[in-house]
Amino acid sequence: MEKARPLWANPLQFVFACISYAVGLGNVWRFPYLCQMYGGGSFLVPYIIMLILEGMPLLYLELAVGQRMRQGSIGAWRTISPYLSGVGVASVVVSFFLSMYYNVINAWAFWYIFHSFQDPLPWSVCPLNANRTGYNEECEKASSTQYFWYRKTLNISPSIQENGGVQWEPALCLILAWLVVYLCILRGTESTGKVVYFTASLPYCVLIIYLVRGLTLHGATNGLAYMFTPKVLAGGRILTARLEQLANPKAWINAATQIFFSLGLGFGSLIAFASYNEPSNNCQKHAIIVSLINSATSIFASIVTFSIYGFKATFNYENCLNKVILLLTNSFDLEDGFLTPSNLEQVKSYLASTYPSQYGEVLPQIKNCSLEAELDTAVQGTGLAFIVYTEAIKNMEVSQLWSVLYFFMLLMLGIGSMLGNTAAILTPLTDSKAITKHLPKEAISGLVCLISCAVGMVFTMEAGNYWFDIFNDYAATLSLLLIVLVETIAVCYVYGLRRFEGDLQSMTGRSLNWYWKIMWAGVSPLLIISLLLFYLSDYILTGTLQYQAWDASQGQLVTKDYPVYALVFIGLLVASATMCIPLAALGTFVMRRLKRGDAAPVA
Amino acid sequence: MLWLLFLLVTTSHAELCKPDAENAFKVRLSIKTALGDQSYTWDTNEEYLFRAMVAFSMRKVPNREATEISHVLLCNVTQRVSFWFVVTDPSKNHTLPAVEVQSAIRMNRNRINNAFLLNDQTLEFLKIPATLAPPTDSAVPVWIIIFGVVFCIVIVAITLLILSGIRQRRRKSKGLPEVEDAEDKCETPITVENGIPCDPLDTKEVHLNEAFVPEGERLTPL
Numbered sequence: 001m002e003k004a005r006p007l008w009a010n011p012l013q014f015v016f017a018c019i020s021y022a023v024g025l026g027n028v029w030r031f032p033y034l035c036q037m038y039g040g041g042s043f044l045v046p047y048i049i050m051l052i053l054e055g056m057p058l059l060y061l062e063l064a065v066g067q068r069m070r071q072g073s074i075g076a077w078r079t080i081s082p083y084l085s086g087v088g089v090a091s092v093v094v095s096f097f098l099s100m101y102y103n104v105i106n107a108w109a110f111w112y113i114f115h116s117f118q119d120p121l122p123w124s125v126c127p128l129n130a131n132r133t134g135y136n137e138e139c140e141k142a143s144s145t146q147y148f149w150y151r152k153t154l155n156i157s158p159s160i161q162e163n164g165g166v167q168w169e170p171a172l173c174l175i176l177a178w179l180v181v182y183l184c185i186l187r188g189t190e191s192t193g194k195v196v197y198f199t200a201s202l203p204y205c206v207l208i209i210y211l212v213r214g215l216t217l218h219g220a221t222n223g224l225a226y227m228f229t230p231k232v233l234a235g236g237r238i239l240t241a242r243l244e245q246l247a248n249p250k251a252w253i254n255a256a257t258q259i260f261f262s263l264g265l266g267f268g269s270l271i272a273f274a275s276y277n278e279p280s281n282n283c284q285k286h287a288i289i290v291s292l293i294n295s296a297t298s299i300f301a302s303i304v305t306f307s308i309y310g311f312k313a314t315f316n317y318e319n320c321l322n323k324v325i326l327l328l329t330n331s332f333d334l335e336d337g338f339l340t341p342s343n344l345e346q347v348k349s350y351l352a353s354t355y356p357s358q359y360g361e362v363l364p365q366i367k368n369c370s371l372e373a374e375l376d377t378a379v380q381g382t383g384l385a386f387i388v389y390t391e392a393i394k395n396m397e398v399s400q401l402w403s404v405l406y407f408f409m410l411l412m413l414g415i416g417s418m419l420g421n422t423a424a425i426l427t428p429l430t431d432s433k434a435i436t437k438h439l440p441k442e443a444i445s446g447l448v449c450l451i452s453c454a455v456g457m458v459f460t461m462e463a464g465n466y467w468f469d470i471f472n473d474y475a476a477t478l479s480l481l482l483i484v485l486v487e488t489i490a491v492c493y494v495y496g497l498r499r500f501e502g503d504l505q506s507m508t509g510r511s512l513n514w515y516w517k518i519m520w521a522g523v524s525p526l527l528i529i530s531l532l533l534f535y536l537s538d539y540i541l542t543g544t545l546q547y548q549a550w551d552a553s554q555g556q557l558v559t560k561d562y563p564v565y566a567l568v569f570i571g572l573l574v575a576s577a578t579m580c581i582p583l584a585a586l587g588t589f590v591m592r593r594l595k596r597g598d599a600a601p602v603a
Numbered sequence: 604m605l606w607l608l609f610l611l612v613t614t615s616h617a618e619l620c621k622p623d624a625e626n627a628f629k630v631r632l633s634i635k636t637a638l639g640d641q642s643y644t645w646d647t648n649e650e651y652l653f654r655a656m657v658a659f660s661m662r663k664v665p666n667r668e669a670t671e672i673s674h675v676l677l678c679n680v681t682q683r684v685s686f687w688f689v690v691t692d693p694s695k696n697h698t699l700p701a702v703e704v705q706s707a708i709r710m711n712r713n714r715i716n717n718a719f720l721l722n723d724q725t726l727e728f729l730k731i732p733a734t735l736a737p738p739t740d741s742a743v744p745v746w747i748i749i750f751g752v753v754f755c756i757v758i759v760a761i762t763l764l765i766l767s768g769i770r771q772r773r774r775k776s777k778g779l780p781e782v783e784d785a786e787d788k789c790e791t792p793i794t795v796e797n798g799i800p801c802d803p804l805d806t807k808e809v810h811l812n813e814a815f816v817p818e819g820e821r822l823t824p825l
Contacts, residue, residue, distance in 0.1 A: 110750075110753075111746075113749075114745075114746035114747075114749045114750050114753075115745075115746050117745055117746070117749060118745050118746075132734055133732045133733075133734070134732070172750065173750070176750065176753065176754055176757065179754070179757045179758065179761065180757055182761060183757055183760055183761050183764070186761065186764050186765070186768075187764060187768065191764070329683065330631065330683070330685075333681040333682065333683040333685055334682065334683060335682040335683065336632075336633045336634060336635045336636060336683060336684065337635035337636065440768075440772070442765055442768055
């Protein structure tokens with residue numbers, strides 16, 4: 001007697017769930033950075049090629065496996081081969097790591113939303129110092145947005161060794177973030193299916209609003225032009241944003257990595273979502289749709305980001321010019337309003353020739369204002385979202401509205417991805433009859449949320465952001481590549497490609513295109529192996545791992561080495577997920593030997 | 604004789620007020636930056652007003668109530684507009700100590716700014732730091748209020764969902780004490796209506812299709 005499995009109310013919910021999961025923060029804060037680093041428009045070439053060679057086939061594979069096996073990741077891989085249940089366990093472990101640290105980002109988004117209802121925005125002005133004669137020193141050295149992020153939000157300590165205590169404000173926001181996630185996953189697909197309508201579509205509304213606003217901002221065209229035009233390297237050699245970057249292997253590797261992680265392969269979330277599908281669902285069409293929408297969103301988001309970059313860079317450039325003008329006006333007692341950006345250079349040379357000694361005194365303070373230098377500050381990750389964007393927002397009119405919209409969008413993106421992550425953990429748990437016999441679904445979800453929240457309190461400590469970076473950089477990268485590699489090999493060679501093809505045909509009624517067969521059996525595994533080799537060699541060659549620490553006295557980031565216990569922890573992170581695969585295989589092997597009832601001990 | 608006296612007075616004035624003189628302060632105005640089209644020209648009348656404001660500030664200092672406008676001397680007015688000023692004592696031979704002048708100006712900075720329609724940034728007294736406005740701090744930080752509202756909404760929603768889930772389960776188990784608790788939402792309407800286990804119907808097409816439910820109702824009595 002087969003227990004009825006909950007289903008999506010309609011296929012649209014499934015597509016929205018996948019889109020909401022795949023379109024996450026990486027589309028907004030990693031892709032624009034990569035675009036900028038690897039030649040702007042020409043980065044799209046390796047990106048699209050990798051999408052076709054690697055993204056779509058692997059996405060289709062995971063969805064097909066989930067839909068066919070109709071179980072979460074552990075059960076699905078156990079069905080494929082009992083020795084490979086470790087793949088499922090590894091997926092759950094990695095998902096657990098991810099959900100622990102990812103929700104902290106949602107907590108930060110909440111924090112910023114709650115602080116956006118003030119005039120002026122708290123990150124637009126520096127607080128005063130003790131005797132109210134000037135501004136806070138740390139804030140002066142850095143900028144007000146950096147100060148608000150590093151001091152008011154994180155209250156970051158100077159290094160990872162200094163732990164500090166749990167900060168109650170981010171802790172409260174983290175608890176709220178977990179409560180919201182719990183609310184969304186409480187009833188399983190019934191509640192998740194309705195929530196994903198919002199988490200998938202609202203970010204697009206905000207992005208469109210921002211696109212319109214961004215393109216009408218003063219200086220936005222500077223940013224867009226920068227993204228698409230050739231860049232001049234040191235020495236005057238022009239780097240054609242067309243041919244030369246294509247020859248750079250790093251561009252291809254980063255394109256492959258970005259596609260891979262952006263789609264969220266290997267976590268088991270896609271398998272979990274697809275397992276709630278009707279068996280006759282056309283997951284090939286959905287796989288293509290989801291991957292195309294994911295990439296299109298990345299490109300769309302980078303257009304928005306670059307127009308915002310352009311605005312911020314132009315604003316800072318004009319500010320810099322105004323400061324120089326003020327300095328010269330004050331030093332030479334020129335008439336107020338005489339100096340303008342257009343006649344600045346003329347007047348400077350006139351002053352240099354007429355009052356050489358006085359000009360010489362002022363010269364060290366005159367900064368060389370360069371729009372290029374402002375645009376060149378490529379940032380990714382939390383730095384982009386919480387520092388660069390907030391700096392641009394504070395200069396817009398009605399900045400409270402733009403701030404709320406922006407962080408609300410980040411929140412929707414983050415919660416959408418969290419739904420996928422928690423589904424990856426909960427689906428195997430609720431599939432297991434042993435657990436569901438004792439606990440109702442709500443209690444299991446509640447327990448998972450509670451444990452993740454409790455562990456997540458580590459990230460609200462003063463050194464929490466450093467631990468966050470450790471998780472962000474190492475918890476998922478290598479493990480996922482290995483997991484997906486084993487998945488592809490398992491389906492093609494252990495389960496058998498022909499057998500899987502037959503299953504799909506009987507399930508959906510459509511035959512498998514030769515393109516997918518070639519990709520699954522040959523091209524995609526080769527790509528993943530080359531990515532793995534690259535990552536491993538990169539780690540080995542770099543030697544000791546380093547991190548960026550915030551130095552309050554200088555008001556900027558400094559590079560430091562990880563202490564030994566942090567390195568050990570990183571090793572444990574990677575090992576705990578990857579070791580599941582061989583350990584589970586070994587365990588199954590041993591259990592089978594024992595079950596065969598041999599009196600002789602296992603050799 | 605009178606001419607000699609006049610010369611003496613002007614030179615002594617010149618001695619008292621000159622750039623970097625003892626107890627002298629430099630003032631800098633950025634009228635065009637502040638007022639744009641509505642800016643006024645700086646002329647001797649504006650200088651007179653300035654001297655009046657400084658004298659006014661000094662008169663508020665204890666022991667200096669006798670300060671007159673003529674005690675305030677201006678010199679080196681540039682196009683910027685910037686100039687130096689000193690405040691002399693009634694004898695017009697010595698300048699008042701810088702500390703006194705500084706504290707007097709600081710106390711009345713707001714009045715002086717307003718007289719010229721300027722602010723702390725556009726009317727600068729070099730070497731006299733402005734007292735920056737304290738940030739407006741409400742008793743309860745705004746963010747806690749919004750946090751509290753969202754928090755309560757979420758808690759209420761969770762409680763409602765959990766309670767309705769418990770109620771649904773209780774209704775199901777009352778209707779079918781022997782059937783195992785299934786987490787499928789689609790089963791509930793069918794079992795409650797019929798009171799007969801319909802697992803054989805549930806294997807694949809659990810998706811609630813209205814066309815099938817009345818069909819099931821018709822079939823089950825058989």
